[in-house]
Structures are given as structure tokens and as C-alpha cells.
Amino acid sequence: xxxxxxxxxxxxxxxxxxxxxxxxxxxxxxxxxxxxxxxxxxxxxxxxxxxxxxxxxxxxxxxxxxxxxxxxxxxxxxxxxxxxxxxxxxxxxxxxxxxxxxxxxxxxxxxxxxxxxxxxxxxxxxxxxxxxxxxxxxxxxxxxxxxxxxxxxxxxxxxxxxxxxxxxxxxxxxxxxxxxxxxxxxxxxxxxxxxxxxxxxxxxxxxxxxxxxxxxxxxxxxxxxxxxxxxxxxxxxxxxxxxxxxxxxxxxxxxxxxxxxxxxxxxxxxxxxxxxxxxxxxxxxxxxxxxxxxxxxxxxxxxxxxxxxxxxxxxxxxxxxxxxxxxxxxxxxxxxxxxxxxxxxxxxxxxxxxxxxxxxxxxxxxxxxxxxxxxxxxxxxxxxxxxxxxxxxxxxxxxxxxxxxxxxxxx
Amino acid sequence: xxxxxxxxxxxxxxxxxxxxxxxxxxxxxxxxxxxxxxxxxxxxxxxxxxxxxxxxxxxxxxxxxxxxxxxxxxxxxxxxxxxxxxxxxxxxxxxxxxxxxxxxxxxxxxxxxxxxxxxxxxxxxxxxxxxxxxxxxxxxxxxxxxxxxxxxxxxxxxxxxxxxxxxxxxxxxxxxxxxxxxxxxxxxxxxxxxxxxxxxxxxxxxxxxxxxxxxxxxxxxxxxxxxxxxxxxxxxxxxxxxxxxxxxxxxxxxxxxxxxxxxxxxxxxxxxxxxxxxxxxxxxxxxxxxxxxxxxxxxxxxxxxxxxxxxxxxxxxxxxxxxxxxxxxxxxxxxxxxxxxxxxxxxxxxxxxxxxxxxxxxxxxxxxxxxxxxxxxxxxxxxxxxxxxxxxxxxxxxxxxxxxxxxxxxx
Numbered sequence: 001x002x003x004x005x006x007x008x009x010x011x012x013x014x015x016x017x018x019x020x021x022x023x024x025x026x027x028x029x030x031x032x033x034x035x036x037x038x039x040x041x042x043x044x045x046x047x048x049x050x051x052x053x054x055x056x057x058x059x060x061x062x063x064x065x066x067x068x069x070x071x072x073x074x075x076x077x078x079x080x081x082x083x084x085x086x087x088x089x090x091x092x093x094x095x096x097x098x099x100x101x102x103x104x105x106x107x108x109x110x111x112x113x114x115x116x117x118x119x120x121x122x123x124x125x126x127x128x129x130x131x132x133x134x135x136x137x138x139x140x141x142x143x144x145x146x147x148x149x150x151x152x153x154x155x156x157x158x159x160x161x162x163x164x165x166x167x168x169x170x171x172x173x174x175x176x177x178x179x180x181x182x183x184x185x186x187x188x189x190x191x192x193x194x195x196x197x198x199x200x201x202x203x204x205x206x207x208x209x210x211x212x213x214x215x216x217x218x219x220x221x222x223x224x225x226x227x228x229x230x231x232x233x234x235x236x237x238x239x240x241x242x243x244x245x246x247x248x249x250x251x252x253x254x255x256x257x258x259x260x261x262x263x264x265x266x267x268x269x270x271x272x273x274x275x276x277x278x279x280x281x282x283x284x285x286x287x288x289x290x291x292x293x294x295x296x297x298x299x300x301x302x303x304x305x306x307x308x309x310x311x312x313x314x315x316x317x318x319x320x321x322x323x324x325x326x327x328x329x330x331x332x333x334x335x336x337x338x339x340x341x342x343x344x345x346x347x348x349x350x351x352x353x354x355x356x357x358x359x360x361x362x363x364x365x366x367x368x369x370x371x372x373x374x375x376x377x378x379x380x381x382x383x384x385x386x387x388x389x390x391x392x393x394x395x396x397x398x399x400x401x402x403x404x405x406x407x408x409x410x411x
Numbered sequence: 412x413x414x415x416x417x418x419x420x421x422x423x424x425x426x427x428x429x430x431x432x433x434x435x436x437x438x439x440x441x442x443x444x445x446x447x448x449x450x451x452x453x454x455x456x457x458x459x460x461x462x463x464x465x466x467x468x469x470x471x472x473x474x475x476x477x478x479x480x481x482x483x484x485x486x487x488x489x490x491x492x493x494x495x496x497x498x499x500x501x502x503x504x505x506x507x508x509x510x511x512x513x514x515x516x517x518x519x520x521x522x523x524x525x526x527x528x529x530x531x532x533x534x535x536x537x538x539x540x541x542x543x544x545x546x547x548x549x550x551x552x553x554x555x556x557x558x559x560x561x562x563x564x565x566x567x568x569x570x571x572x573x574x575x576x577x578x579x580x581x582x583x584x585x586x587x588x589x590x591x592x593x594x595x596x597x598x599x600x601x602x603x604x605x606x607x608x609x610x611x612x613x614x615x616x617x618x619x620x621x622x623x624x625x626x627x628x629x630x631x632x633x634x635x636x637x638x639x640x641x642x643x644x645x646x647x648x649x650x651x652x653x654x655x656x657x658x659x660x661x662x663x664x665x666x667x668x669x670x671x672x673x674x675x676x677x678x679x680x681x682x683x684x685x686x687x688x689x690x691x692x693x694x695x696x697x698x699x700x701x702x703x704x705x706x707x708x709x710x711x712x713x714x715x716x717x718x719x720x721x722x723x724x725x726x727x728x729x730x731x732x733x734x735x736x737x738x739x740x741x742x743x744x745x746x747x748x749x750x751x752x753x754x755x756x757x758x759x760x761x762x763x764x765x766x767x768x769x770x771x772x773x774x775x776x777x778x779x780x781x782x783x784x785x786x787x788x789x790x791x792x793x794x795x796x797x798x799x800x801x802x803x804x805x806x807x808x809x810x811x812x813x814x815x816x817x818x819x820x821x822x
Contacts, residue, residue, distance in 0.1 A: 244654075274678065
């Protein structure tokens with residue numbers, strides 16, 4: 001089998017160009033879904049699709065597709081590549097955009113090489129993956145996979161009071177295709193890792209075999225407020241202290257478990273939040289993740305049990321609100337093996353890994369065999385202007401995607 | 412020695428009346444220093460001083476004095492009683508006001524009984540004890556004791572951008588006396604405990620022998636921000652977790668020490684404070700108190716040592732800012748014994764205790780023998796509309812003050 005290569009210079013140039021679209025006066029990159037900046041980014045992507053000679057399609061939730069098909073394979077299920085081009089506030093330039101632009105680069109490389117695919121190949125940019133302006137995140141791919149009715153998604157009110165459907169109309173990306181109109185033969189998403197593992201281990205390619213289940217809870221500890229100076233330690237009920245116990249419990253448990261479980265307390269607030277008042281209320285979030293549903297449930301149960309004991313010993317009231325819950329997603333084993341095989345053939349080390357973050361691939365996995373390819377993130381940093389992946393790794397990842405697509409599109 | 416009694420009904424009625432002054436449309440009591448509500452409270456107090464036949468004096472920092480003297484004792488140092496009538500936001504009606512109005516009640520009782528004091532007796536309401544609008548707290552007594560130049564205090568900018576001096580002018584309480592113009596022979600402050608000890612032990616009278624030293628620090632833990640899902644536990648540096656460790660360390664240490672040390676973490680904030688981001692910064696306050704300066708220093712040293720070790724093991728950066736530091740104050744042993752003796756003679760249990768909160772008495776103790784008398788606070792609650800002391804305890808405390816003043820004023 002011939003080995004092709006993507007046009008590295010063009011991919012890197014487009015990444016930089018797209019990364020300049022949506023910078024505000026302070027140089028901060030913000031392309032929230034449905035915004036003027038999102039429109040400008042979409043326009044650039046559509047122009048590149050057209051210049052590649054592909055067909056452009058937009059569905060009702062605003063997902064954009066660049067489709068390469070011919071009269072012989074037009075009726076076959078396509079190999080779909082993609083990710084998203086919306087961003088968080090103060091974003092880096094790689095998250096999502098790298099997968100979208102690499103998907104386009106892969107198609108261009110195959111076209112340029114005279115490759116004749118047995119089935120269509122398409123690249124998608126899914127609407128509102130980040131979920132910053134409109135909840136939930138991964139919305140475009142969720143709708144595409146049938147997990148959320150398109151009317152409901154379009155009626156979503158944003159943090160700024162806008163409605164997603166109206167904003168898509170306004171920027172010209174309320175398309176006419178029904179979400180799901182292309183039923184993929186397979187879906188492959190290339191993405192930066194957004195974590196530190198590949199860089200620390202010196203491995204350039206991650207063959208992502210699954211995606212963590214996620215459990216988000218908000219926990220509130222309540223008690224009477226007392227004066228810091230006048231209440232002896234033996235008489236204290238301290239909501240802040242009880243909250244701190246939960247933080248150390250979760251950390252110790254996850255650290256000692258020798259499992260991939262991760263536990264994070266990212267939000268914390270005390271009330272009344274005064275130096276000389278014992279906190280009467282502490283509110284914090286718990287983010288539990290594990291690629292195994294049984295283990296995730298066991299972690300949730302262990303936390304619940306700990307909270308029950310803590311409420312008794314500390315004489316505080318503890319209430320729990322569930323904010324989000326996603327079961328783990330297992331990706332398609334055969335595509336994962338194709339990724340490993342492609343890396344091996346190019347002499348690149350690869351590592352089977354779990355995605356800790358959510359991605360469009362977890363939604364598309366509901367309707368098609370799917371997998372992901374990760375490349376290293378410097379320092380594990382993401383959602384931040386310091387987000388970075390060395391150019392050689394970016395190019396290597398895109399070429400692995402190319403190899404995998406070459407295999408899938410020949411089937 | 413004859414035993415007198417204060418006019419209980421009048422004291423309770425004035426407490427309720429003063430407690431209605433400064434209620435907002437929602438019924439919330441707020442009499443911040445220098446405000447219109449403060450003026451109204453001061454006007455009521457001054458009217459009561461006048462109706463008692465006492466001389467009114469106001470000094471440059473706005474402290475109000477009601478002075479009972481005659482031509483024979485006018486040159487002698489007065490026995491000074493007092494506290495404050497400014498409040499926190501959403502206050503109860505006893506904190507401060509109880510001491511001021513009881514002081515006035517004591518003088519009225521002695522006058523009514525035909526008692527002839529060997530020296531003047533005066534009651535003071537000190538400006539801005541709470542420090543809510545203008546920092547520092549206990550400002551009027553601090554200036555009175557020479558701890559802060561009056562010009563500097565008057566130039567203090569408030570949280571609302573006003574200047575204390577201008578506000579005192581505006582409400583008519585920028586007096587002409589130099590702070591410190593009355594050099595007290597002794598100072599006695601009656602106050603609600605603001606803590607749970609007397610109520611829990613069933614003791615009506617606290618003979619306050621000292622006041623805790625206070626050490627306030629703001630601690631900042633910093634680190635890189637990482638994604639909650641993608642960073643394995645073994646690779647995490649977590650500023651929030653490190654902060655939680657400090658909270659549990661302080662609690663365990665203070666709880667196990669079998670000393671009166673109290674340690675409180677009242678303020679806590681995480682950054683970026685997102686559910687799915689490992690905190691890159693945690694900022695919190697530590698309030699350490701102990702009536703013994705050596706032990707307070709030892710606690711500060713133990714915390715510093717723990718932070719040093721934590722920074723190393725958790726690989727985080729920890730910085731410490733000192734916000735306030737007051738050495739413990741020892742009150743006058745003889746006045747404390749007078750309090751105990753008065754309680755014994757009235758058949759009331761008393762308990763030597765430490766004030767955990769700051770009070771004007773700690774400032775006046777710099778210039779005159781001073782002590783405090785505490786009465787129980789229901790549930791230990793203070794700085795809150797639920798602040799409460801049973802009427803019998805309020806009356807008993809005022810009568811103990813009366814007995815102690817009778818002794819001191821006879822000397």
C-alpha cells in the first residue's frame with residue numbers, strides 16, 4: 001500500500017490563520033458558538049472546503065460538512081472525520097480546529113495523490129462543542145447522533161440571553177440538511193490530548209480506546225455561623241472544615257487506588273466568607289471520571305458513604321445535587337488497531353489511552369464505529385493561550401489520520 | 412455595703428428602642444459608623460444622658476461621654492464604663508449597646524440611690540467599634556488610647572468612598588474634646604459573650620481575665636491549571652487540595668492540643684473555579700487566636716513549618732501575607748476579682764474566661780486598669796438578628812457592673 005502525506009505547511013498555515021479569527025482587542029481568542037467570530041471561522045473553513053473541490057453541506061444545527069464523493073460511491077456510507085472550530089473564552093488554537101483542518105488536509109492529500117476511495121470521505125465541524133455560550137456541550141454532534149431533538153437544541157437560551165437557532169440564522173449557518181443525513185461508515189477524530197501523558201512518556205501518538213464516564217455533583221455543607229474567636233474548637237461545627245475533609249478524602253482515595261479514576265474539586269465557596277466567622281456553608285463540586293462504569297458507580301457510592309459518615313461526626317447537614325452524568329464510551333477496537341498499525345508502520349510509538357475529556361467522537365460513537373487519535377499537549381495545557389503541540393507532532397498525527405482513512409475508505 | 416439595683420425595665424426598654432433605630436425597609440438592623448442611622452442612635456443615647464442629668468462630651472473622633480461629677484470630685488480620674496453603639500450589617504440589638512446602656516443605667520441607679528462617689532463616673536460610646544465601614548475596628552477606643560493619631564483616623568476612607576471625618580461632621584458628632592481627655596481610674600465593659608461557653612455551662616457571669624491574641628494571615632497556593640479529566644492523579648499539582656490539607660491540619664492540631672487555641676479558615680476561593688479544571692490557585696485566610704503570646708507564636712510557627720513541607724511534597728508555591736496581629740491582652744486582676752466577688756455576693760455562679768473577640772476594653776487597657784463582664788449569648792450567636800440573651804441574664808450582668816462600679820467609685 002502506498003504511503004501518502006498531508007501538506008504539512010498548508011495545515012500549519014491554516015491552523016495559524018484560523019487561530020487569528022476571533023481575537024478581541026486584547027488579542028484574546030474567543031469564538032463562541034453562533035457568534036460573529038464563529039461565523040468568520042466558519043466562512044474560512046467553508047472557503048477551504050470549496051478550494052479543495054469538495055461539496056459543502058450544512059445541517060439544521062449548523063454542523064458543516066465538506067464531502068468528497070463521486071458518482072460511483074455517492075450512495076455508500078462515508079468515512080467521516082472531524083471535530084469542532086468553536087472555542088472557549090481565551091482559547092488556544094489547536095483544540096478542535098486541529099482535527100477539522102487535518103480532516104480536510106487528509107482528503108486533499110488523497111485527492112492530490114489520485115487515490116480512488118471506495119466510499120465518500122467527509123470532514124465535519126460540529127456546532128457548539130465547547131458549550132460555553134449554550135449548554136450542553138458537544139451539542140452539534142449530540143443532535144447529529146439523535147441524542148437531542150434539533151428543535152430543542154435550536155431553542156437553547158444562551159448565557160447572554162440569545163437563542164442558538166436565531167444566532168445560527170443570523171450568521172447564515174442554519175442549514176437545511178436534517179442532522180444525521182450522512183450515516184457514517186466510520187468516524188475518526190484527531191485531537192490534541194489536553195493532558196500531560198503523551199508528552200511525559202515521550203509517545204507521539206495516542207490510540208484512544210475509550211472515553212471516561214463523567215459524574216458531576218455539587219455538594220453543600222451547612223451549619224450555623226459562629227464567631228471565629230469565641231467558639232472553642234470542641235464546640236465547633238465548621239462547614240468549611242467538613243468540605244476540606246471531602247477534598248482530602250477524594251484525593252487520598254483516588255491517589256491510592258491504582259486505577260485510572262480521577263477526582264477533582266474544581267469549585268469551592270464558603271459563606272459568609274469572612275475571616276473571623278466559622279463558615280456556615282461550603283459549596284463545592286466533585287468531578288469523578290473513570291473509563292469503567294462499574295468503577296465509576298463504586299466511586300460515587302464511596303463518596304456518598306463518606307458524606308453520610310461525615311455529616312454524623314461533624315454534625316453538619318450535607319446535600320448533594322447531580323449536575324451531569326455520562327457513562328463511559330468504548331471506541332471501536334478495530335479502528336484503534338488501525339491507528340496502532342499506522343503508527344507502527346511510520347516508526348512512531350503509540351499508546352492506548354483513555355480520553356479524559358469529552359469529545360464529539362463520544363456522540364458519533366452512538367451511530368457509527370468511532371475512535372480518536374491524540375497528539376501530545378505541551379505541559380498538558382489546554383483551554384488556554386498556552387495550548388501548544390510541536391509542529392512535528394501535529395504533522396505526524398495528521399499523517400496517521402491519513403493512513404487510517406486510506407484503509408477505511410478502501411473497504 | 413448597701414446593694415443597689417439598676418432599673419431593669421428601663422434598661423430593657425432602651426435596648427429595644429435603640430434596636431429599632433437603623434432598621435431598613437426589610438427590617439434589617441444596620442447602624443454603620445458615621446451613617447444617618449448612627450446619628451439617630453447617637454441622638455437617642457445623648458438624650459438619655461441628658462435626661463439622667465449627666466454632662467455630655469464628644470471628642471474629635473466622635474466618642475460620646477456621659478459624665479457624672481460634682482465640684483468635689485471633678486479633678487479625680489473617673490471610673491469609665493462603656494462599649495459601642497455602631498453595628499455590623501444585619502445586626503442583633505445587644506452587641507455593644509448592652510454595655511453602653513447598662514453603664515448609663517448604673518450611673519442612674521447610683522444617683523437615684525443617693526450614692527456619693529469619691530470620683531466621677533462616666534459612660535462612653537466609642538466610635539466605629541465594628542470596623543465595617545471604616546477599618547480598623549475598635550477605632551474610637553484605639554484613638555482614645557493613643558494608638559492611632561486622630562487625624563489619621565478621621566482621614567480613613569470607607570468602603571463606600573466616604574471619609575470618616577467628613578461623615579462625623581455631617582452627622583454632627585465631630586466633637587471638640589481631645590481623645591484621651593478623660594484619663595480613667597479604671598474601665599469596665601459589660602458585653603454579651605458572643606460565644607457558647609456560658610450558656611452551655613449554665614453560668615450567668617463571665618469574669619473576663621484576658622483577651623486572645625489574634626493572628627490573621629492570607630495564604631495563597633499556586634500552581635498550573637490542568638484539565639480535570641485528562642491529568643492523572645499521580646501527575647497532579649492541585650492548589651485546592653493543598654489548601655484543604657491546611658484546613659484539616661489546623662483543625663486537627665487545634666482540636667488535639669487541649670489548649671484554648673482556636674484556628675479558623677473563614678475565607679476560601681479557588682481559581683479558575685471551574686468544575687472541570689484543577690484549581691491553579693487557592694486563596695484562604697487563617698485566623699489563629701490564643702490568650703498566650705508564646706503559644707500563639709508557636710502556632711504561627713507550626714503553620715509556617717507545615718506550609719513549607721506541603722509546598723515541597725505537593726510541588727506548589729505557597730505565599731503568606733500577614734493581615735493583622737494583636738498580642739493578647741491581660742486584664743486587671745483586681746477588677747476581675749471584684750467581678751467574681753460581686754457575683755458571689757449576689758449568689759450567681761461566675762467563670763473566669765478569655766474574650767475570643769476584640770473589644771474596646773483591649774484598647775483602653777493600654778491606658779487604665781480594665782476588665783470585662785460577659786453574660787451568656789443564646790447559641791453563641793452574634794452579629795446576627797438571632798443574637799439573644801435572656802432578660803434575667805441581662806439584668807444580672809448590669810447589676811454586677813453596678814456592684815463593681817460602686818466599689819471602684821468609692822476608692
